[in-house]
Amino acid sequence: MRFLWFGGEEDGLIGSQYYAAQLPQSDVDRTDVMIDTDMIASPNYARLIYDGDGSEPGGTPGPDGSGTIENVFARYFARRGMATERIPFDGRSDYVGFVNRGIPSGGIFAGAEDPKTPEQVALYGGVAGEQLDPCYHEACDNISTVTGQPPADTMNVYEANPTPANLAIAQQQANSLRGNALRSLEQFKGTLVHAAWYFARNKDAFGSKTTAALRRAKQRAAKLPFRGPERVKTR
Numbered sequence: 001m002r003f004l005w006f007g008g009e010e011d012g013l014i015g016s017q018y019y020a021a022q023l024p025q026s027d028v029d030r031t032d033v034m035i036d037t038d039m040i041a042s043p044n045y046a047r048l049i050y051d052g053d054g055s056e057p058g059g060t061p062g063p064d065g066s067g068t069i070e071n072v073f074a075r076y077f078a079r080r081g082m083a084t085e086r087i088p089f090d091g092r093s094d095y096v097g098f099v100n101r102g103i104p105s106g107g108i109f110a111g112a113e114d115p116k117t118p119e120q121v122a123l124y125g126g127v128a129g130e131q132l133d134p135c136y137h138e139a140c141d142n143i144s145t146v147t148g149q150p151p152a153d154t155m156n157v158y159e160a161n162p163t164p165a166n167l168a169i170a171q172q173q174a175n176s177l178r179g180n181a182l183r184s185l186e187q188f189k190g191t192l193v194h195a196a197w198y199f200a201r202n203k204d205a206f207g208s209k210t211t212a213a214l215r216r217a218k219q220r221a222a223k224l225p226f227r228g229p230e231r232v233k234t235r
Contacts, residue, residue, distance in 0.1 A: 001200060006094050009038070010137075013096055020097025033069055033199050034098035036107030037192060041146045042133035043177040044126040045110040045184035049073045050095070051086040052106045059088045062095075062105045065206045069106030072198050076191045083123040104206070108191060110184045112136045115156070126180065127173045130156050134174075146185070149178040 008014030023031075036050070051059040053067030061067070070086070077084045087109060089095070095105040111132025121128045134150040135141040145151075152158060155170035199205055 001196065004094075009094055013094055016094035017097040020101055020103075023101065028101050028103060031098075031103050032205065033065070034095055034103050034105040035069065035192070035195060036093050036095040036105065036109075037188070038093040038107065038109060039112055039133065039136075040108060040110050040188040040192075041181040041185040042110035042112070042136075043145060043150050043181045043184075044116050044130050044132050044134060045180060046116065046120050046124055046132055047077060047082060047084045047187065048087045048109040048111060049077075049084050050106045050109070051088050052104075054088075056086045056088065059086070062089055062099055063102045065104030066106050068206055069104060069195070072195050073106065073108055073191050076194045082187065085120075085123075108188055110188065127155075127176060130173060134177075146181040149174050149180075 004016075004019065006013075006015030006019065009016065049070055050062075050066075052062045052065075052070035053059075054061030055067075062069075074084060089099065089105075093107070093109075095107060099105050113131050113133070113136050115129050116126050116132055118128045120126070133141075134154045134156075135145050138154055140151050140154055152167060152171040152174045153162075155173050157173065158166045158170035160166075
């Protein structure tokens, strides 16, 4: 099991792309899964799971086996009565280089710049119309936001119209998110431990038929040229 912290993600997935491209084929062949944990402590969070099998509208499947990763996460939350949503592989995170090598990939995500919908508020709480992470790409993206709350002046209602009245509303909204990032982190931590344990102890996590197809997909991917962030289809 390898724990990886990549640099240069925001500059074009530079660290992860290089790492995955340089992996010897022998390492690729014995890599069961890549689990991506990009942003799991967002103050206005949602519980989002990558759509590994491409079953959602507009979805693109990952390499064979990626749907199994999705299901492992989904079952963990479902058994605890915790709602989740699916998000597509959109090429914006560090899984891309591993997908290019034919490695089953998946992950969980607490959200970034997208505004929270009223339907999501009903599922997770939080503030409707506010970014899932109000400090995404902002100077306030630091440990104090994770342990506390986002500053009021980063909330959408104030940024859209910076009046004293809206600042008061923004302060109330920010106060309502206090401790939410830590709650998000705690919820995601449990499913990550579960997923790591599941794949570590399960010698046939994908079933023999899928495992054979996966082996062939990895071999095909090895013959394809490295194409940066552009997803290389291996199916």
